[in-house]
Amino acid sequence: MLKQMEGSRAVAEAVALCRPEVICAYPISPQTHIVEALGELVKEGALTPCEFINVESEFAAMSVAIGSSAAGARTYTATASQGLLFMAEAVYNASGLGLPIVMTVANRAIGAPINIWNDHSDALSQRDSGWIQLFAETNQEALDLHIQAFRLGEELSLPVMVCMDGFILTHAYERVDMPTQGQVDAYLPRFEPRQILDPTDPVSIGAMVGPEAFMEVRYLAHVKQMQALELIPKYAAEFKEVFGRNTGGLLHTYQAEDADTMIVAMGSVLGTIKDTVDELREAGHRVGVLGLTLFRPFPTAAVAAALAGAKRVVVVEKSLAVGLGGIVATNVRMALANSPAHVFTVVAGLGGRAITMKALRELFLKAEREELDALSFLDLNLELAGKGLELELVKRRSGPLAENLLRAAGPARNY
């Protein structure tokens, strides 16, 4: 059924259709509307049976989720940014224990400086946590990926993170096609756990493993994640059969057939990138797009195949590996280890900095001319950054760096 609704509400309703039995909620912007909506659905009796638990921290949210999932209940939570970091220990624990919890991450920057706006630093900080990580481009995709996430996670006994851009998607009102309960029930089987806390068949879950087998346990975690590379396209195909639309998969390409320059990105910025590519195509530039839906496990072979014909690859990513450069780009480079293509890392949109078509057009043309640095920062105000450093040169107790920058920027700050 077509509806005009907020992304958070759409995700909440889709999650409700998956019949979660335990939901843990701790508020953090920009995830709040999702758990608020779910809390309302539980309280009014629309989602039943379901236990909605207002916990005291994200660490508790993931810990409650661990307990309920280990006791056999389909479990959901949502977080963002600092919340994801605060629960990080339990995030790793959930995957290590093999518990198929589904969690929305409403992607947001990580402080300091504190910043509530969108980038991918939060989710990417957990890229090695053992969770499957899916990135939504649109609200429709966010909604659909949650339904696939429960199926995937429960089949593999692995937790799944569905990442959607904070505010840009979570707070955007868009048209979405909301599935029916019958469709979701037809697609998503009952949760049959591989391990369960059950007094009739007692097991010990989560005991210590020493050096004699730890490597093997971790190796199997890798093997299980890699199985997702087979299952995801299969489940996307089955999804199309039931719901009638293409959603999910490992990745998708746009205008890629004859492209010399391929742009790689994740999430909502792909829309802006595709519009920009359309314009460049009209002007005769052979530019194409690769959007990653799956980041963990990294679809290495599929990325290599999708970029095989490109002379150059521009990775536009909303993340920064401080001291190195790109996170997504580093993964893409690994996939292109045997390719002569030049790979450029472009860090963009940190902390909600707008990524405009104008900036992207200039960027892509510059890349086409091979004038781009190996690592660049889109729309970076170098002059302003320089002022921050200048003050540190002249004064030992220069004060908070971020404050100095903003003072130097003056009252009319231009985002």
Added chain:
Amino acid sequence: MSHQPVKFYQTGTFTVGNRLLGEEDRSVQARGDRSNALNSGHRACQGCGEALGARYAIDAAMAATLGRMVAANATGCLEVFSTPYPETSWQIPWIHSLFGNTAAVATGIAAAMKVKGKSDVRVIAQGGDGGTTDIGFGCLSGMFERNDDVLYICYDNEGYMNTGVQRSSATPAAARTATTAAVGPEPGNVFGQGKFVPAIAMAHEIPYVATATVADLHDLEAKVTKAMSIHGARYIHILVPCPLGWGSASHDTIRLARLAKETGLFPVFEAEYGEQKSALAIRRQVPVEEFLRPQKRFAHLFGAKPNVQSLARIQAQANRNIRKYGLLQEEGIHA
């Protein structure tokens, strides 16, 4: 032929053992059908108070729930000595997640049982004092505040024993630990620090809070049994001497637990909805020295020149507990 009548002077105190008691009054431990929830073969130290405490508590809970029980366990001695895969001493469904999240994991299990229509399956969370009073305190307070249907049991051995005897917020004043060395002008743990979590649990006004020691099996079992008859958040704090961390003889575990109670240093009581309901009265009050002297962690208080000042401060703590919890009042005797 002269006849010496046998006198059981302590009949009614359980001290003479089970043989004088009716079947219904005998301890769970004495029963043939006890669950042995924490089975033999584990790797606890000789004289481990925590192993005793856990065995007593969980067997009593198993009896009270007719075996319909799940336990979540914090990282720590109990987790380590009872499990390394592929072995486990646990005869119950048992999960270890992290050090600081056990109360929350238990909340999740209880929620799952409720939603699955298995509310008869009861949930216990358990951990040491580090996992309870320090790193797990946030999750514990959250579980209390929401009145989640969980019994949390803290086995308090007054320090981080698993990591090599470091100070926790349950370490008593003056005690020597690896991070409160017995050196300098004020050797051992600082006075005026630490927290007594049973009192904080009471401040949450949860249905049931109790303290116990491994010295009084019947009292401990009665409290666990009572806790399992109640729904909502419950907390039992059990003092479990640690021969390794306390520097005490392994055969002194029960004696030290009893002395902790008899000095007043560890008040044994029950509370409901934030109000104290009873206390286990001190039978024969003894000065704190009797409790402190057998423990090497307090050795620096004695010797050729006893630290009279510190001993007086510790005695003052005991006196305060006696006053506060009514430990010398006859009516305070556990009903």
